[in-house]
Amino acid sequence: MGKDRFDPKGLIAESYKIEGIQAGECRSIFLDWALSLGGDLDPKEALPVLISQYAKTEPDHPMSAVLEEGMVQMQAPKRRGGWRARQRN
Known part of the structure; x- marks a missing residue:
């Protein structure tokens, strides 16, 4: 497994080597990667580097889509509110 600062266990790198890997499996690997950080x-900080390292060179790989999705989700505004937002002062 390749070790680097942004993929310490080499999970992302290994996912690109798995023949026939599906999106669901990539999501599971992505979750393991995120938890291992x-x-x-x-x-x-890590996702843009991984995207440029892997997704740009293999755009059709399912992990590339998962990495891009992860980046979009991290940039999306967080839901605010809940019961406190509905309370009247």
Whole structure:
């Protein structure tokens, strides 16, 4: 497995080597990758690097779509509100 700062366990790199991998499997690997980062690295910092490293060279791979999705989700505004937003002062 390739080790680097943004893919410490080599999970993303290995996913690109798996023949016939499907999107669901890529999402599972992505979740494992995100959980393995712990507090040492911000995914917002790592995802653009991984996208440029892998998704740009293999745009049709299912993991490329998952990485792009992850980037979009991190940039999307968080839902605000809940019961406190509905309370009248």
